[in-house]
Amino acid sequence: MSKRESNVDRVYEALRRMAADFAFKPDQRINESALSEVLGASRTPLREALNRLVAEGFLTFQSNRGFFCRPLTPSYILDLYEARVAVECEALRLSCQRASEAEITALSAYLERMEPEYESATELEELLAMDESFHARLAQLSGNNELQRILRNLNGRIRYIRLIDLKRMREEADGRAPGDISAHRRVLEALVKRDADTAVEALRNHIEKRREQATEAVRIAFSQLYVPED
Amino acid sequence: MSKRESNVDRVYEALRRMAADFAFKPDQRINESALSEVLGASRTPLREALNRLVAEGFLTFQSNRGFFCRPLTPSYILDLYEARVAVECEALRLSCQRASEAEITALSAYLERMEPEYESATELEELLAMDESFHARLAQLSGNNELQRILRNLNGRIRYIRLIDLKRMREEADGRAPGDISAHRRVLEALVKRDADTAVEALRNHIEKRREQATEAVRIAFSQLYVPED
DNA sequence: GCGTTCAAAATTGTATACAGTTTGGAATTC
DNA sequence: GAATTCCAAACTGTATACAATTTTGAACGC
Numbered sequence: 458m459s460k461r462e463s464n465v466d467r468v469y470e471a472l473r474r475m476a477a478d479f480a481f482k483p484d485q486r487i488n489e490s491a492l493s494e495v496l497g498a499s500r501t502p503l504r505e506a507l508n509r510l511v512a513e514g515f516l517t518f519q520s521n522r523g524f525f526c527r528p529l530t531p532s533y534i535l536d537l538y539e540a541r542v543a544v545e546c547e548a549l550r551l552s553c554q555r556a557s558e559a560e561i562t563a564l565s566a567y568l569e570r571m572e573p574e575y576e577s578a579t580e581l582e583e584l585l586a587m588d589e590s591f592h593a594r595l596a597q598l599s600g601n602n603e604l605q606r607i608l609r610n611l612n613g614r615i616r617y618i619r620l621i622d623l624k625r626m627r628e629e630a631d632g633r634a635p636g637d638i639s640a641h642r643r644v645l646e647a648l649v650k651r652d653a654d655t656a657v658e659a660l661r662n663h664i665e666k667r668r669e670q671a672t673e674a675v676r677i678a679f680s681q682l683y684v685p686e687d
Numbered sequence: 688m689s690k691r692e693s694n695v696d697r698v699y700e701a702l703r704r705m706a707a708d709f710a711f712k713p714d715q716r717i718n719e720s721a722l723s724e725v726l727g728a729s730r731t732p733l734r735e736a737l738n739r740l741v742a743e744g745f746l747t748f749q750s751n752r753g754f755f756c757r758p759l760t761p762s763y764i765l766d767l768y769e770a771r772v773a774v775e776c777e778a779l780r781l782s783c784q785r786a787s788e789a790e791i792t793a794l795s796a797y798l799e800r801m802e803p804e805y806e807s808a809t810e811l812e813e814l815l816a817m818d819e820s821f822h823a824r825l826a827q828l829s830g831n832n833e834l835q836r837i838l839r840n841l842n843g844r845i846r847y848i849r850l851i852d853l854k855r856m857r858e859e860a861d862g863r864a865p866g867d868i869s870a871h872r873r874v875l876e877a878l879v880k881r882d883a884d885t886a887v888e889a890l891r892n893h894i895e896k897r898r899e900q901a902t903e904a905v906r907i908a909f910s911q912l913y914v915p916e917d
Numbered sequence: 918g919c920g921t922t923c924a925a926a927a928t929t930g931t932a933t934a935c936a937g938t939t940t941g942g943a944a945t946t947c
Numbered sequence: 948g949a950a951t952t953c954c955a956a957a958c959t960g961t962a963t964a965c966a967a968t969t970t971t972g973a974a975c976g977c
Contacts, residue, residue: 490958490959498931500931500959501933502930508738511739512743520960521959535831536833536834544770544773547772603769604770607770694961730963731960752969
């Protein structure tokens with residue numbers, strides 16, 4: 458009998474979280490010795506985990522210089538959101554063909570159950586988790602493991618941006634319900650009718666709207682970075 | 688001054704080729720010591736490269752049992768082709784908006800230049816390289832690095848299947864020009880007109896047609912595997 | 918024959934040592 | 948003071964050793 462999760466897996470998960478949250482700053486060089494001490498593992502398993510993250514696009518690697526955090530640029534953000542459109546919209550098209558009535562009903566129930574929580578959520582992380590969860594469940598109905606895998610990767614790398622977006626969204630809409638859940642409802646309504654084109658258009662518009670908002674939110678956050686005094 | 692390509696990179700590239708071509712049989716366990724000898728590197732850099740391939744979906748990993756080749760099942764093939772549709776079609780939609788006239792002209796020229804070579808190609812590998820190259824160039828016009836990155840990953844894992852498909856295609860169409868280039872031409876014509884919907888439909892049909900053919904070709908290849916005598 | 922047991926062999930997991938390379942900064946020159 | 952040289956410190960790259968785990972197959976009992 459063996460532990461199902463290896464040490465490298467554990468280190469990998471910890472690093473993935475750190476990289477997703479930009480615990481490493483963009484382009485920052487990663488010191489292996491220091492990091493291995495923090496994570497309680499030697500450099501060998503650490504480097505194995507780091508290599509996985511390079512392959513997944515969370516980090517970069519330079520020969521003889523080691524590992525670096527991925528950069529964070531406007532075009533990178535644009536690319537990630539466009540990739541989400543590609544993956545999520547095609548998954549939705551498949552879901553419209555394939556999802557069982559029971560699965561769709563379950564997703565509707567989930568959305569309704571979340572609605573009050575979504576409006577009362579106090580933590581940004583909580584809001585994000587609910588948003589991500591809806592999109593993930595939607596993709597799951599496609600039955601396509603590759604699309605889900607890709608989406609999970611994109612979500613990990615875009616997470617931090619969404620957090621910035623949500624933060625601004627909440628500040629703007631202060632108190633009022635976040636307008637996003639209605640977009641989810643529109644997608645779901647079309648899915649219920651198995652109207653793929655309408656569903657896909659609704660989802661595309663939703664993601665592209667968020668992309669615009671997120672880009673703007675990041676722009677503002679950046680500009681504030683260089684003018685720290687209020 | 689440093690070599691631009693590290694040893695791990697070299698080992699990784701070699702392993703990727705092997706995994707793409709199923710030099711490791713599906714589900715086969717990989718012996719690290721034997722492999723490290725073949726590749727002329729110790730187990731440390733070998734395992735770093737293997738971990739990258741796990742993250743990319745070429746291999747799997749089990750705690751205390753090591754690395755295994757990815758399985759090869761009908762649903763896996765279906766998933767990969769569907770993911771290609773998602774990525775390539777959205778990339779094409781973006782290309783219709785963004786590609787410069789010069790880029791489109793260059794791609795047209797490329798297609799025309801390839802046509803005679805495509806018809807006379809003697810090696811399957813050569814045919815595949817040309818097919819992959821057209822699709823990659825098309826995706827490049829989107830300007831989206833993430834979509835290109837995902838496509839490169841999918842292409843690596845699907846390569847072997849396409850080879851089986853091309854082999855059967857050539858056997859069936861013995862001597863005659865492979866019908867595939869005309870599908871590429873249809874996509875390109877719509878791109879020239881910046882008619883995204885038509886272009887995307889043409890590309891989707893093309894890839895789905897290949898998926899059906901490839902699935903069938905793999906089915907036949909499998910059935911022959913278990914009845915080796917003619 | 919067919920499953921069990923068990924120990925030897927094979928294999929993986931990781932810490933560590935050390936060689937090779939890069940980095941940072943002091944000394945030097947202009 | 949700005950650029951250059953150079954050396955020591957820091958860091959990365961990888962082979963290797965050994966512990967931990969799995970695999971293999973021979974011996975045994977039914």
